[in-house]
Amino acid sequence: MTQLSTSLATQKKLANSMAHFVHYKNNLAVKNVRNLCLSLILMLLVLPTQVQPAQAPIIAAASDLQFALTDIAALFQSQTGQSVKLSFGSSGNFARQIRQGAPFDIYFSADESYVLKLFRDGLTRDPGTLYGTGRVVIFAPHNSTLRVDGSLDGLRRLLTTDQVTRFAIANPEHAPYGRRALELLRHFGLWSEIAQHLVIGENISQAAQFATSTSAQGGIIAYSLALSPKVSTLGSYALIPEKSHSTLRQRMVLLNDAGAVAEQFYAFVQRDDVRAIFRQYGFTLPSSNN
Amino acid sequence: MDWTALWLSLRLSTITILLLLPIGITCGRLLAYRDFRGKGFVEAIVALPLVLPPTVVGYYLLVSFGASSPLGQVWQNIFDHSLVFSFEGLLFASIIFNLPFAIQPMQRGFESIPADIRDAAACCGMSPWTVLTKVELPLAWPGILTAMVLSFAHTLGEFGIVLMVGGSIPGETRTIAISIYDRVQAFDNAAAAQMSALLLVLSLVVIALVFTLSRRAGQSYS
Amino acid sequence: MNGLRLNLSQELPIPLDVDFDCAAGEVLALVGPSGSGKTTILRAIAGTYKPEHGFVSVGGKVWLDAAADLFIPSHNRSVGMVFQSYALFPHMNALENVAAALGHLPRDERNQRALELLDRVNLTGLEKRRPGSLSGGQQQRIAVARALARDPAVLLLDEPFSAVDRATRQRLYREIADLHSSLSMPVVLVTHDLDEAMMLADRVAIVHRGSLLQIGVPSDVVLKPVSAGVARLLDMRNIFNARVVEHDQEHQITYLDWHGLKLEAGLNLKSPCGDDVSWVVPDGYVVLHRRDRPSRGEHENPVPGTIGSLVAIGQVAQLTLIPDHEPSLPIHFSIPFHVASRNGIDVGVEAVVSLLAEGIHTMHLQVDMEE
Numbered sequence: 015m016t017q018l019s020t021s022l023a024t025q026k027k028l029a030n031s032m033a034h035f036v037h038y039k040n041n042l043a044v045k046n047v048r049n050l051c052l053s054l055i056l057m058l059l060v061l062p063t064q065v066q067p068a069q070a071p072i073i074a075a076a077s078d079l080q081f082a083l084t085d086i087a088a089l090f091q092s093q094t095g096q097s098v099k100l101s102f103g104s105s106g107n108f109a110r111q112i113r114q115g116a117p118f119d120i121y122f123s124a125d126e127s128y129v130l131k132l133f134r135d136g137l138t139r140d141p142g143t144l145y146g147t148g149r150v151v152i153f154a155p156h157n158s159t160l161r162v163d164g165s166l167d168g169l170r171r172l173l174t175t176d177q178v179t180r181f182a183i184a185n186p187e188h189a190p191y192g193r194r195a196l197e198l199l200r201h202f203g204l205w206s207e208i209a210q211h212l213v214i215g216e217n218i219s220q221a222a223q224f225a226t227s228t229s230a231q232g233g234i235i236a237y238s239l240a241l242s243p244k245v246s247t248l249g250s251y252a253l254i255p256e257k258s259h260s261t262l263r264q265r266m267v268l269l270n271d272a273g274a275v276a277e278q279f280y281a282f283v284q285r286d287d288v289r290a291i292f293r294q295y296g297f298t299l300p301s302s303n304n
Numbered sequence: 305m306d307w308t309a310l311w312l313s314l315r316l317s318t319i320t321i322l323l324l325l326p327i328g329i330t331c332g333r334l335l336a337y338r339d340f341r342g343k344g345f346v347e348a349i350v351a352l353p354l355v356l357p358p359t360v361v362g363y364y365l366l367v368s369f370g371a372s373s374p375l376g377q378v379w380q381n382i383f384d385h386s387l388v389f390s391f392e393g394l395l396f397a398s399i400i401f402n403l404p405f406a407i408q409p410m411q412r413g414f415e416s417i418p419a420d421i422r423d424a425a426a427c428c429g430m431s432p433w434t435v436l437t438k439v440e441l442p443l444a445w446p447g448i449l450t451a452m453v454l455s456f457a458h459t460l461g462e463f464g465i466v467l468m469v470g471g472s473i474p475g476e477t478r479t480i481a482i483s484i485y486d487r488v489q490a491f492d493n494a495a496a497a498q499m500s501a502l503l504l505v506l507s508l509v510v511i512a513l514v515f516t517l518s519r520r521a522g523q524s525y526s
Numbered sequence: 527m528n529g530l531r532l533n534l535s536q537e538l539p540i541p542l543d544v545d546f547d548c549a550a551g552e553v554l555a556l557v558g559p560s561g562s563g564k565t566t567i568l569r570a571i572a573g574t575y576k577p578e579h580g581f582v583s584v585g586g587k588v589w590l591d592a593a594a595d596l597f598i599p600s601h602n603r604s605v606g607m608v609f610q611s612y613a614l615f616p617h618m619n620a621l622e623n624v625a626a627a628l629g630h631l632p633r634d635e636r637n638q639r640a641l642e643l644l645d646r647v648n649l650t651g652l653e654k655r656r657p658g659s660l661s662g663g664q665q666q667r668i669a670v671a672r673a674l675a676r677d678p679a680v681l682l683l684d685e686p687f688s689a690v691d692r693a694t695r696q697r698l699y700r701e702i703a704d705l706h707s708s709l710s711m712p713v714v715l716v717t718h719d720l721d722e723a724m725m726l727a728d729r730v731a732i733v734h735r736g737s738l739l740q741i742g743v744p745s746d747v748v749l750k751p752v753s754a755g756v757a758r759l760l761d762m763r764n765i766f767n768a769r770v771v772e773h774d775q776e777h778q779i780t781y782l783d784w785h786g787l788k789l790e791a792g793l794n795l796k797s798p799c800g801d802d803v804s805w806v807v808p809d810g811y812v813v814l815h816r817r818d819r820p821s822r823g824e825h826e827n828p829v830p831g832t833i834g835s836l837v838a839i840g841q842v843a844q845l846t847l848i849p850d851h852e853p854s855l856p857i858h859f860s861i862p863f864h865v866a867s868r869n870g871i872d873v874g875v876e877a878v879v880s881l882l883a884e885g886i887h888t889m890h891l892q893v894d895m896e897e
Contacts (some may be wrong), residue, residue, distance in 0.1 A: 020502050072475075074475075077489070080489070080490050099474035100487065101471070101472050101474060101478075102490070103472065110472050111389065114366075114370055114371045114388055114389070115371040115376075115380065115386030115474065116373075116386070116388070116389040116473070117385060117386070117389055117476070118473075167339070217489070219489040219490065220489055220493075222491075223488065223489060226491075242491070244492075245491060268487075294325075382539065392742065418611065420610075420611050420613035421613045423572070423607075423617075424607065424609055424613035424614075425568070425615070426574060426575075426599065426600035427572055427574070427600050427605055427606070427607045427627075427673075427676075428601075428629070428672065429601050429603075429627055429630060429676055430601055430626065430629065431601050432601070438626070439615060442617045443616070443617060453785045477739075492681065510764045
C-alpha cells in the first residue's frame with residue numbers, strides 16, 4: 015500500500031517538474047522569438063541599403079536616354095563587371111537638384127546649356143562632352159484620329175475641324191524636348207490653338223506615356239524613345255524637320271565628386287562601339303568630340 | 305522587381321516607426337492628459353501634414369533642410385554630403401509627415417484611460433514610470449499599435465514628399481513607390497505590375513495582422 | 527497622533543474652505559450635494575489634487591504644506607482609496623489588482639498577502655477573474671481589498687455604494703461595519719446619502735460649495751442643524767420663522783411666537799427676546815393626534831389644521847398639515863400607511879399635530895425661509 019502511494023507521490027512530483035519544465039521552455043520560446051525580432055530590427059538599422067557595391071556611381075540622365083543608356087549600362091556591366099545606377103528625369107530638374115547638392119557622378123543633359131551653366135558655376139570638372147543630337151517626332155497611338163506626318167498636316171486638320179481633345183508634350187519649362195515642342199508648334203503656327211488641349215509631362219518619358227495612352231490623341235516625343243520596340247509597337251510616328259526647332263545638342267559631364275568607376279564609364283561611353291548604340295536610338299553623332 | 309527599392313522602403317518605414325514610438329508616446333500622453341492654453345493650436349500643427357498637399361509639406365521641408373538652409377549646411381559640414389537626396393533626409397521628412405498618424409491614435413489611446421485609473425495606480429504606490437509601463441501602456445496599446453501601423457503603411461506609400469526631398473537616387477532614396485513610377489515611365493509595365501502587386505499584398509497583410517491583434521487586445525479586457 | 531489633520535482653502539478653480547480632524551479608527555462622513563467639493567477634499571488627502579493653500583498631515587507625517595511648498599505625491603503617501611467607479615485595472619485579474627498595491631513587499635510575499643486580502647473581503651475563488659466579468663459588488667470589494675493592501679495610514683471611500691443596487695448595498699454596509707471594528711486608521715467616507723452617513727459614520731460633516739458647514743455626531747447634526755441652509759441640505763422641510771417671546775430658565779423653555787401661535791421650545795439663550803429666528807422640527811418630532819385618544823403631556827405644541835396632501839411611498843404615508851392659523855405654511859410629517867387608513871386620514875380631513883418641544887431647534891434667522 016505504501017509502495018503504491020509512494021509511486022503515486024513520485025508520479026505527481028514528476029508531473030509537476032514536467033509542467034515546470036514545459037513552462038520554462040515556453041518562456042524560453044517566447045524569449046527566443048523576442049530576441050529574434052530585436053536582432054532583425056538591429057540588422058535593419060545597421061546594414062546598409064545598397065545591395066550593390068558602394069562604389070557604383072549614380073548617373074542623372076535625360077529621359078530620352080531611357081532605353082539607350084540602359085542598354086549601354088548593361089554592356090558596361092557585362093564587359094567590366096562594374097555596375098552603375100541610372101536615374102532618368104527631365105534635364106532641367108536634374109540641373110536644379112545638382113545645384114542643391116544631389117550626389118550624382120555623371121550628368122547626361124538633353125540640352126547642353128544646362129551643362130555649360132553648371133560648369134560656369136563651378137559644379138563640374140570641365141564643360142563636358144557632346145554625345146549626340148536628338149530628334150523629335152510626332153506620335154499617334156493606334157486607333158487615334160491623328161494622322162502623323164512631318165509637316166503636321168494631320169494635326170492641323172484635326173485642329174481646324176475642332177477634333178483635338180488631348181495632345182502630349184513635355185514640360186517646356188525644364189524639359190528640353192518640351193521646349194522644342196513649343197518652338198516647333200509655334201513654327202507651324204499651331205501653338206495658340208493647341209495650347210488649351212495640351213497635356214504636360216514631367217519629362218519626355220512621361221510625355222511619351224501620355225502620348226501612347228489611349229486617353230490622348232498623340233504627342234511630340236523623343237525620336238530615341240519612339241525607336242524602342244516598347245514604344246513603336248504602340249502606334250506610329252513621323253520625324254519632324256530639325257529646322258522647325260532649336261537643336262537638341264546633348265552633353266554629358268563628370269560632376270565634381272565623381273569617382274573612379276564614374277570616370278571609367280564616362281570614357282566607356284565615348285568608345286566607337288558604344289556610340290553606335292546612340293546612333294541606333296536615332297541620335298546624330300557629333301562629327302568632332304566637342 | 306527592384307529589391308533594393310523594396311529593402312530601402314522597408315528600412316525607411318521600420319526606422320521611422322521605431323523613432324516615432326517614443327515621440328508619439330510622449331506627445332500623445334501630453335496632449336491626452338494636459339489642458340493648456342494653445343493646446344488647440346498645437347493639435348492643429350500636428351494635424352497639418354494630414355490636410356496639406358504633400359507638395360506643400362515637401363516644399364517647406366526643402367526650405368528647412370535644403371542645401372542653402374542652416375540645418376542643411378551644418379549637416380553638410382559634419383557628414384560631407386547633403387541632407388536632401390539622402391536616406392537621412394528621407395528619415396527626417398518621414399518623421400515629420402507621419403506626426404499626425406503617430407500622435408493622434410496614441411493620443412486617443414491615452415485619452416481612453418479613465419483619469420481615475422491613473423490616480424488609483426498612484427494611490428497604489430506606483431511611481432510614475434511604473435504607472436506608465438504597468439498600466440498606461442497596456443491600456444493604450446491598441447492606440448499605439450494603430451499609430452505604428454498607420455505610420456508604417458503611410459511611409460511605404462508616400463510619394464510626393466519623398467520625390468521632392470529625396471530625388472530618385474537608386475539605393476539611397478528610390479523607394480519602392482518611386483521605383484514603380486520610374487518603371488511606368490520606362491515603359492516597363494511588367495516590373496511596375498509586379499511591384500504594385502507586392503506592395504498591395506504587403507500592406508494588406510500588415511494591416512490585417514495588426515487589426516486582428518488589436519481587436520484581441522481589446523477583447524481581453526471585457 | 528495617528529489621525530488625519532486637514533485644512534484646505536482656495537478660491538479657484540474649485541472653491542474650498544474646510545478644516546477638520548479625523549481620529550484613528552474613526553469614520554468621518556463628508557455629506558453634501560453633488561458638486562459640493564467632497565471628492566476634491568478626498569483627492570487632496572490622496573494627493574491626486576493639489577490645492578492652492580492647505581495643510582494635510584496623517585499619522586504625524588505631513589503630506590501637504592502649501593505654505594512651506596511641501597507636496598508629497600500620491601505614490602509616496604500611504605493612502606488607500608476606493609474610487610466611486612472603483613478604478614480597477616481592467617487588464618489585470620482580481621489578484622493582480624490587489625497585488626499592484628503591494629509593491630512595498632518583497633516579490634515572493636505579494637501573492638500570499640493578496641490572497642489573504644481577497645479572503646478578508648470574501649472573494650476567495652475569484653482571484654483569476656477580470657473585473658469585467660464580475661458584479662458591481664464584487665468589483666467594489668476588490669477595490670476595498672486593494673485600498674487596504676497598502677496598509678494605508680488613512681482610508682478614503684468616494685461614494686463607494688452609489689453604483690450598487692439596494693440589496694447589495696445593505697449587505698456591503700454590514701461588511702463595512704464589520705471591517706470598521708478591525709480598522710485602526712482614520713476613514714473618510716464621501717456620500718450624498720445622509721441615511722448612509724448616519725448608519726456608517728461616527729461623525730458627519732456637512733459640506734456645501736467647498737465649505738464645511740457643520741461637523742458633529744449624526745444625531746447632533748440632524749437634530750441641531752447650525753443654520754437653515756444646513757437644515758435644507760439635510761432635506762428637512764419644516765423650517766419656519768418665529769419671534770422669541772420669552773426665556774423661562776427655571777423650566778428650561780423658550781417661548782416662540784409663530785405667526786400668532788405660541789410654541790414651547792427647548793431653552794436656547796442665544797437669541798434675545800424680541801428677536802426673529804428661524805426654527806426647524808424634524809419630521810419625526812411631528813406627531814399626529816389620534817382621534818380616539820385625547821392628547822397627553824404639557825409641552826406638546828398642538829397645531830390644528832387640515833390635511834393638505836397625502837402621498838403613499840411604500841409603507842409610509844407622507845402628509846402635510848395646513849395649519850388653521852397660517853395656511854401658507856404646511857407642516858410635513860409621515861406616519862405608517864396603515865395608521866393613516868385606520869384613522870380615516872385623508873386630504874381635507876381636519877386633524878391636529880403635536881410639535882414635540884424637544885425637537886424644535888432655533889437657529890439664526892434666514893429671512894427668505896418661508897417663501
